[in-house]
Amino acid sequence: MNYSYKYPKPSVTVDCVVFGLDDAQKLKILLIQRGISPYEGKWALPGGFIKLDESIEAAAVRELKEETGIDRVFLEQLYTFGEVNRDPRDRIITIAYYALINIGEYTIQARTDARNAEWFSAKELPDLAFDHQKILGVAKQRLKGKLRYQPIGFELLPTKFTLTQLQKLYETVLEQKLDKRNFRNKILKMKLLVDIEEMQAGVSHRPAKLYQFDKNRYKELEQAGFNFEI
């Protein structure tokens, strides 16, 4: 008991909802199995306490790295949850972030407070600790809402991807079928994808062209008033 204040203070944590896609372009969420009380053994979102000399986002980045090994990803603040009894220990307010990662780039490894770290299908989640189920719901909603109007889907794919992969990703997250020709026409007309003149390898059928997302071009167009929309 070394830190004293004139007024009582809540504790503040960050939690991260990490989204990824599996090989079939299905949505996955990275959870850790808690190694300590409370909810020891339960699955939860990676996260932890904020240090006084780091910004909130820095804390999110640090916790992600510490608990899962993930580094340098798309990370954006989601929402702050602060119901009085959301944590049995104490009054704890948590600032939730969501991250989009290309699963292929990482080998997940559990560290620090986490007993284990694992990808779960967004459709078959285990019981979660605290109010993490609720946080996850908000994150899924946000992802769904944002995907149509911001070019963030590419964060979930490898840098080189096929149009079919991209379409499947949209279909998964938006939970609706899209027309192949219309989808291709629309996305190509934006001139945001560059045909890198390479072909998909290792498939036992006609290989697809590979494309890359041109972020700089997007920034330019955005400046000029362009609105991305699928």
Added chain:
Amino acid sequence: MNYSYKYPKPSVTVDCVVFGLDDAQKLKILLIQRGISPYEGKWALPGGFIKLDESIEAAAVRELKEETGIDRVFLEQLYTFGEVNRDPRDRIITIAYYALINIGEYTIQARTDARNAEWFSAKELPDLAFDHQKILGVAKQRLKGKLRYQPIGFELLPTKFTLTQLQKLYETVLEQKLDKRNFRNKILKMKLLVDIEEMQAGVSHRPAKLYQFDKNRYKELEQAGFNFEI
């Protein structure tokens, strides 16, 4: 120094960006003049420390009431700001909210820590305390972004309003001129406004019809998959 903890904790506050419209449908923001240090005498967003037995939103509601007298309004979480040095006293994280109110319904009154409370034009703001300028910028962006896709504009108008008032509100916030006929056709086709068969009074020209927003109808349509968009 009565509260002791094993680990250091940041303080947590809430701040509210309160939007209103003046008679000419120009955007206004409610600020308070700080009566206490730091930044004594400077203008700032209404807000204050969270108590341990209230949720974050409850704190925002309470502070709004305490500092400005405002009660029962549209209030939504905006973003959480937590740069390490955003407050000179200490490490303070603030959870920002934004509120939309019908100016006509309230007489603003300064209370508690506020020396004064006043409406400022969104275009001519004084220097603000802390990082409140930044918070305000984020709030304006959010309002602008949300107005087109959610029927929240009505919160800024009296319950009975004319189509011209509504259009002016959109023009102000979106910062673009809209076509009168197209605007009317679009909004009326949604069947979200009810013609209450009353006329505007006290104007020295042809009086306009008054309408009300039908919130229940909106909820129904939303359920059925309808997407509001101006």
Added chain:
DNA sequence: CTTGCTTAGTGTAAAATTTACACTTTGTCT
């Protein structure tokens, strides 16, 4: 009570965008 002023209120045609839809091509595997 007539005239002028100010804002309310109204419809349509052209342009642009979105939708629906099916067959050919290409590479691999046997």
Added chain:
DNA sequence: AGACAAAGTGTAAATTTTACACTAAGCAAG
């Protein structure tokens, strides 16, 4: 060589969006 699997491609119809200008109604002033 043939079968298989996914890649790749264009158009016509429907819908939505845009641009645009005059008449109507009430009030005020003479």
